[in-house]
Amino acid sequence: MAVSHPGAHYDVAVIGLGAMGSAALFHLARRSVRAIGIEQFAIGHTRGSSHGETRAIRLGYFEHPSYVPLVRAAYEGWYELERLTGERVLTKTGVLEIGKPGSAIVAGSLSASREHGLEHELLDRAGIARRFPQFTLPDGYEAVWQPDGGFLRPELANMLHQEQARRAGAQIVENCRVRGIEPADGGIRIVTDSGTIHAGSVIVAAGAWMGELVPELKPKLTLARQVACWFEPRRAQSTELGALPVFIIDSEEDIAYGFPDIGSGFKCASHHDSGIWDSADDARQDAGPADEKRMRDFLEAYLPDAAGSLKTMSTCIYTKTPDEDFVVDLHPSDSRIIVASPCSGHGFKFASVLGEVLADLAIEGATRRDISRFRIDRRSLLPA
Numbered sequence: 001m002a003v004s005h006p007g008a009h010y011d012v013a014v015i016g017l018g019a020m021g022s023a024a025l026f027h028l029a030r031r032s033v034r035a036i037g038i039e040q041f042a043i044g045h046t047r048g049s050s051h052g053e054t055r056a057i058r059l060g061y062f063e064h065p066s067y068v069p070l071v072r073a074a075y076e077g078w079y080e081l082e083r084l085t086g087e088r089v090l091t092k093t094g095v096l097e098i099g100k101p102g103s104a105i106v107a108g109s110l111s112a113s114r115e116h117g118l119e120h121e122l123l124d125r126a127g128i129a130r131r132f133p134q135f136t137l138p139d140g141y142e143a144v145w146q147p148d149g150g151f152l153r154p155e156l157a158n159m160l161h162q163e164q165a166r167r168a169g170a171q172i173v174e175n176c177r178v179r180g181i182e183p184a185d186g187g188i189r190i191v192t193d194s195g196t197i198h199a200g201s202v203i204v205a206a207g208a209w210m211g212e213l214v215p216e217l218k219p220k221l222t223l224a225r226q227v228a229c230w231f232e233p234r235r236a237q238s239t240e241l242g243a244l245p246v247f248i249i250d251s252e253e254d255i256a257y258g259f260p261d262i263g264s265g266f267k268c269a270s271h272h273d274s275g276i277w278d279s280a281d282d283a284r285q286d287a288g289p290a291d292e293k294r295m296r297d298f299l300e301a302y303l304p305d306a307a308g309s310l311k312t313m314s315t316c317i318y319t320k321t322p323d324e325d326f327v328v329d330l331h332p333s334d335s336r337i338i339v340a341s342p343c344s345g346h347g348f349k350f351a352s353v354l355g356e357v358l359a360d361l362a363i364e365g366a367t368r369r370d371i372s373r374f375r376i377d378r379r380s381l382l383p384a
């Protein structure tokens, strides 16, 4: 659809309607702000970072304990979206984080859980085997069990945020690429393939295309190729919802994670990159036999019941910062430009609360949430 209001003026424009942009648009619209969301492809496309059926959510955040308050708020945000829509976005299955004692994931999860008094258990190898006999683990492995963990439905969540935004009065334009943003007439001029839009401020939630619109960030962001595989399980009882929790295994060979089968087969993926793209436009649905072999070898070692015939594969992009923390901040040279790059492979779960944060930043220039970890002027990004 072409831009229906060339030259029109909005309070806030949101560039990109993936996870973050859709949530931001919803939070803007519900505050009666004149808002427009602009997406370069058809809504629900599979060229970015938000497709693939499931995303893990967990409270005891192994990446760093300081994320925990924000994840708590994100849970509340997802529950609120469920109340508003009557849809189920979040399914609790518990999360099992497996590794050697002291491995980054086990130690990190324990530390976050202890610091924030979160419900969790530390299971030794025998304890894991009693509860989840489908895993075949080397001697000495242990796991942190978090009962609050589970998975989100990304396609549904994005669609619900967009739908709610529309209902509250937001405009949505798809198949319209933003080519540039520049200060103009006391606001921001947004140049698109189909016309120009003016807005008081702009939220850039462009995912893997962030570097095209905020070129200062481009050299700092790595676009990592990620492939998820779906297998027909050999023993359906081992991977079905209720029997298998969301899990992650930090092993010598790989860091890999998986989800219970919710109807499309057993999904798993490696957290390590399988290639780097120079530009997000280069990314393709190009998964092949090497991607299957990598996951199959892993499953044969750790979860053989799951390693039946391959059903499908999907390629996706991690947009990674050097320290793997997010970027959510005002642009250092123009506070009317809000930069939202919460990926590094772990951002989806936060969309419900970051949408609120982005709306705060666009409307008020500040937020009550602690996002100091995501500053754009930190040492690894754009130091002042």
Ligand SMILES: Cc1cc2nc3c(=O)[nH]c(=O)nc-3n(C[C@H](O)[C@H](O)[C@H](O)COP(=O)(O)OP(=O)(O)OC[C@H]3O[C@@H](n4cnc5c(N)ncnc54)[C@H](O)[C@@H]3O)c2cc1C
Residues within 6 Å of the ligand: 015, 016, 017, 018, 019, 020, 021, 038, 039, 040, 041, 047, 048, 049, 050, 052, 054, 055, 056, 057, 176, 177, 178, 179, 205, 206, 207, 208, 209, 210, 213, 226, 227, 228, 269, 316, 317, 318, 340, 341, 342, 343, 344, 345, 346, 347, 348, 349, 350
């Ligand atoms: C394989 C994989 C597994 C993951 N697993 C998890 C997980 O288990 N848990 C978790 O919390 N997170 C996970 N993540 C991370 C999470 O999915 C991302 O953090 C999140 O989807 C990023 O959302 P986004 O809105 O920044 O990007 P996207 O959802 O990609 O949205 C960006 C949008 O901007 C649009 N756009 C870009 N440039 C323009 C332009 N110039 N004009 C108009 N539109 C534009 C794009 O087309 C795109 O639709 C995973 C990511 C991947 C790839």
